[in-house]
Every structure is written in C-alpha cells, then in structure tokens.
Amino acid sequence: MKILVCMKQVPQKDAPLKLNESGTWIREDVSYEVNEPDAFALEESLRQKEKHGGEVVVITSGPARAQQVLREALAKGADRAIHLEDNAFVGLDAFNTARAFAAAIKDEQFDLIFTGLQSDDYGYAQTGVVLAELLGWPHATIIMHIEKNDAGIRVKRELEAGYFQYVDMPLPAVLTIQSGINKLRYATLIGIKQAKNKPLRKVTLAEVQSAIGANLQKIERLYVPQKTKNTEFLEGPPAEVAKKLVDKLRNEVRVL
C-alpha cells in the first residue's frame, strides 16, 4: 500500500505562548514538536507497510523549521518526504491547506492518506476530510484500527462515550487517526543516519499558487480567555499547601 501521512509541526504542549503584535497568532519564538495524533498516523502507516509492503510518504506545509518533523519521520522509517515550504503556508485556512496538498500530490497515486484527527494548535479538525472531498475519495474519522481486506479496508471508528463502530470502505481513502491507536516507536541510530539520504521534495508556494484562493475565514483577534470561575490559589511550601488543602477538604469540601 502506498500511504501519504500529513504531519504538522505545532508549538510544544507546555510552551509558554505570547501573542504576536497584530494579535492574530502567537509569536514564533517557541519550541515546536510534531502534532501528537500525526505521530500515531505515521506509526500506523509504518505498521501497514510492514504488513502489506508499499511506501510511506510524509508531507508537511510550513516554514523551514517544519522540516524537522519530516526528518524525524524519515528516521523512523518513512521512505520519502514532501515539504511545502514557505512562511505563507501557515496563514492558510484548512480549505486552502488541503488544496495545496492536493496540488502537490497530483502526480502521485496513493491508496491511503492519513491525517491526525485534529491539530493541537488551531484544532480545526477538518483538513483530512476537506482533502478527501477535494480528491473525491471516501473518508472515515477518529480511527482506532485499520485492516486491509480484498475489497478495501475495514476501520474502527471511535464514537462518543466509549462506543465504537467498524466501517468497510473502498480504496483509495482518507483516514483521520486518533492518538493511542498504536504504540509509537523511537527512531534508531541507523534510521537517523539513513534519513539523511532519503529524498525530500520541496514544493514552493508558486508551484501550488494557482490551486489555492482567498481564505474563507479570518482570525480577527486572539486573546487569553477571561476566567469565569473564582479560583482560589493555595500558595506556600509543599507542606503548608498540603495543610491548607486538608483544611479545605475538611471545612469547605467536607469530605474528611
């Protein structure tokens, strides 16, 4: 199976975030990491390849720094990478991001495209499904298991509150992958070495410009949300905080 995995670089989970000057995004001077579900999507693609043969290609769009997620993916076993490299790519909404991806892979024939179920920064939860629609492919979201069969694939969708559902679908298809679908592997030293020689194709904004248009939505303002609840912060050295907590538990929460 030939599988494309969309991997996005996002600010690290515990990075302190500061607003940029125009108040429309955060300042870029933070540490980045791969979007969590995308790491699970990559792992799943590698497992499918180990079972059925084929090829794993990873794709990202973003500035030069985003190449790091591709390098890591190649080190873990992806065969090649595509980087839509330009600062402007991060300013695209999901509709345009998906259109740029579709344009960048128009000469390829994938059986499956994996995306994460949503990003940890904008969290729009739509890019994969938008891409499926643009390509005219079927899709399924929030996937926890994938099995190939003669007719196509059988996937396990997660539903709310602990429910699941199997869905049979033909290929090619787009799947959005849920964190926890598998156990992640680490890159090996050999893998890291080999990654250096694996092909990485760069795609410029000009190459896909004709495929994208104006954004359909606009971030007017980004801000720290106002607290609505009256939270009491307990301060002091641990031993003192522990005493204060027990006091609350006894006299206010009344569970002691």
Added chain:
Amino acid sequence: MSDTILVVVEQREGKLSRVSWETITAGQALAADTGWTLEAAVVGSGVAGFAGEVAGKKLAKVYAIESPKLEPYTPDAFAAALKQFLSSHPAKLVLMPHTYQVRDFIPKLATAMGRTAISDCIGYKKDGDKLLFTRQMFQGKLAADVSFTSDAPWFVTFQNGAYRADKVEAGASAAPVETVNVEIADGVVRNKPQEVFKEAKQAVDLTQAEIIVAVGRGIKEQKNIDIAKQLADALGGDLAASRPICDSGWLPMDRQIGSSGQTVAPKLYLALGISGAIQHIVGMKGARTIIAVNKDAEAPIFEIADFAVVGNLFDIVPPLIEEVKKAKAGT
C-alpha cells in the same frame, strides 16, 4: 424575505442529543440578535417524530430531511442530503453541535459547497454587522474570534456545554413541520458501517464515585501512579485518569474520564498533572469541587478549578497523603 438560521439537530438511538438542544439555544440567541428567522432540521430515515419534538420550541419551522439511505449514518449520505436541502432552502447560517458525527461530515459538506465551517465554537459576538465566532485554540490556552470571509451559507459548530439546554425557549404554538424527501443516487454512499458497539464490559463504574483522584501525563511514569493511588486510598476515593494514561495502558480504559470515557460528578475531583483539554473537562466539570495540581500556572484546568495549586505534584502529593491520614486519624 429575511435571512435564515438553520439548526441541524442530531438524534441517536431514538433520542435528540443534549448538545442539539444547546445548539437550538445558541440559534435562538443569534436569531434574537440578528433578527433572522430560525429554523431547524432533523436528518435521517423516519425522523418526523423528532421533528415534531423540536417543533415545540420557539422556531419558525422544522424540516424532516428524509431518505432511506440516511440510515445508518454515513458522511456521504449526510453531506449529499444537506447539500441538496440547502440548494432549495438557502440559509445564511447553519449551526450544528460539534459531535463526532458532525465533525465527520460537516467539512465534506462545506467543501462540496465551496464554503467553510468554523468549528468547535464556544460562543459568538456581534461586532456591528459582523458576526464573530469564538473558539478555543492551543488546547484552551487561548481563544480567538473568527469571522467568515466567504459567501453564505456559513457553517458553525458549537462545543458541548457552550450553551445551556435548559434555556431553550418553548414556542407559543408548535412550529410547522415539513418533510423534505431527498434523492441520494446509488453509488453515492461508499462506506458500509457495521453495528455500533461498546468495548468489553466496564468493570469500574465511576459515575457514582464521591471522591475521584485523577492523574494525567504529569505523572510521567507508570510507577508513579502509585502515589496517586495512595492519595486516593487515604481519601477513600477512586483513581481515574486522562486519556493518554489509559492509551499507554498505565490504567485500564474504564478509568478514563472525558468525552470518549466516563462522565462523572463526584463531590471532589482532584486532578494531578492534567492540563484540562476540553475533551477531558466535559467528563468532570460537573464535579461539585475541583482541585487541580499543575506545575503550569497557565494550564486550562485552572479555569474550572475551585482550588488550585501551582507546583510539582511530586512535591505536593506526599505531604498531602500524610496530612489526609492525620486528619482521618483525628489528630
């Protein structure tokens, strides 16, 4: 003719979901603010009954969008049905609850119409003539006001709990119900869904628990879960966890709290090293008292905590266990 707001409600297993009612509340507020006409739609096969139920609310009209191909749910059929409906019943604003089902088909529907959806919103603002929709970003650390720059229909989904279901206004008289049959050609639906099921029986029922000590990724390693267990034992409570802890197999799945786990409402929920992602919060915000320990002063869990400790859980928990034991021993 005035512009229309259409709320598409969701029914599952013979019931309208609570978040559907919440979305109607949102629609009623928007209708009051804009002066636009509010309508609702139920999509499925044999859904006239649900449409009748919705029609009791303050709405101008309710549609039952019908086709046998809409049962069971598939994204192909739902997107096709709503696209067809919206081409003959144009709406300015289309509102839906941000459920797993809606997020499965709304990007497809919007894309098929060359439109976009602003997803997972927690509210809206009216800025002059412009509507701004507020959504959480960066896992709840920041919020953004987002506007549409495209033509209508504008698609918006609202997060679970953003509006109150018990605030839905009833209508003076029942709204008219109209059935609209849509044609879904053979071959449109490509996925074959099987029965919905629940994984192996749950051994632990936390819904009745009075005291819950919950651990998140801040616990770092499986072996550290023991200190949370000791605290839970000292308090006479149960141990629970955020999803990544259960995904890693450090605690069984039936101890997971959140949208894909259990929903609990204990007297006390003590969260250790949990960031407070919305998918976790929906499962525990009903707790009477929430205490959070987190080393990050900006962690979103503090937004909903009654008592907060900014600090390293490994420093706080051991003396806390001792103090609780002392208190219980009556010293």
